[in-house]
Amino acid sequence: MLNTTALYGYINVSYNDMESKSAVTGRDIDWDGVNFIFDPQRRPTIPANNGRVVVEYTLDGSEIILELDTIIIDELINEAHNNTVSFNVSGLLNVTETTIPTDALEQFVDADLSMAIRLPQGSITLDAKALASVSNQAKGDDVSISIAQVEHINLNEDQQNALSANDVVFSIKMLSDEEFISRFDGGRLTITVPYEGELPATIWYLNSAGVKEKHSIVRTDMFRNVSFTVEHLSFYVIGHDSETIEPPEEFSGTSPSQLNAALSKGDVMLTTPGSGGYGIAAGSTLVIPEGKTLYVSTILNVRRDATLRIEGTLVVLPGGRLNSDGHATSGTGTIVITNSGELINEGYVEIAQRSKLTNLGTITNTGATGNFGRFEIRAGVEFTRGTTGGNRALNIHRDAVILVIE
Secondary structure (H helix, E strand, O other), rough: OOOOOOOOOOEEEEEEOOOOOOEEEEEEEHHHHHHEEEEOOOOOEEOOOOOOEEEEEEOOOEEEEEOOHHHHHHHHHOEEEEEEEEEEEOOOOOEEEEEEEHHHEEEEEEEEEEEEEEEEOEEEEEEEHHHHHHHOOOOOEEEEEEEEOOOOOHHOHHHHHOOOOEEEEEEEEEEEOOEEOEEOOOOOEEEEEEEEOOOOOOEEEEEEOOEEEEEOOOEEHHHHOOEEEEEEEOOOEEEEEEOOOOOOOEOOOHHHHHHHHHHHHOOOEEOOOOOOEEEOOOOOEEEEEOEEEEEOOOOEEOOOOOEEOOOOEEEEEOOOOOOOOOOOEEEEEEEEEOOOOOEEOOOOEEEEOOOOOOOOOOEEEEEOOOOOOOEEEEEOOOEOEEEEOOOOOEEEEOOOEOOOOO
């Protein structure tokens, strides 16, 4: 009914301007004396692909249901960053579960993409192999993914007895058509959750019998977020373990001889500041002794006529980089992995033209996507292949010289 007694009247109406969406009932439409001022319905959105795409959603309690039509799916694929489709739901503080249409996952898999979801209580990244496994196992029209902190009292008695008072327990689940998806056919998931307890942090897998299995590699960033990689889902416990080995000391020297000396005493974290990182000078040799580990979170550059000899373990962390350099006339950068040695790459390795990479031990190349687990062997490299493994293949360029160990 029109209110004609006031200068600015209004009409109380029901309207619906979007197909298959519920109407807004009883909303006032303002009258300015000449025209009715109509504001159309607005759908809530979350950012995707670092804000380059917006995605509409529906909330159902603590669950967010992403609405991905063909146009949005194509846009997500075209705007993928580092071969990853990402959804940021962290602004919806009460949300613990994200639901995604199965047909969207299938198209992400066809595009050979990874997928990341950031929730208020943590984030989860599925590499391309894990995402393909989820898509193949999904029997329903959608897949729900959840990360939620679990109170100790909600666990069974055996599980409660296995915990310390300050341990934090997270439940990480995937379901499709009410069936759990917990294994990923060799694919890997990277989980990142906040942790405010005592450092260094330790991650355990907790089974229904209350048995805790310690996770091997755990990282804590400057914001006290803990990251770890898993190949199956269940309860995971974060806490402090008195038996946990303290992180290696950061190296503050400038020369290979100083780094050699530090490695002879124990494990070393190489975090040299600056964009140039750390270089092994021409004519110098850096040796990682058997039983010792060098972690690289900066750039380690094997310059022309320099040698890196891996008798122990070299771990290139996410964000870290190992380079070699070579030149037709001024020397060759050489990397030798001995029988006891292992190179684990979770960052970026680039063996440049006319360099040498001799692998008599093991190369394990693993990472989520993009430059996390990228291993480039350029044309003209002399590569002795040896044993290789991990969830990401080495990218051996045409005209590289490959030598096979008999």
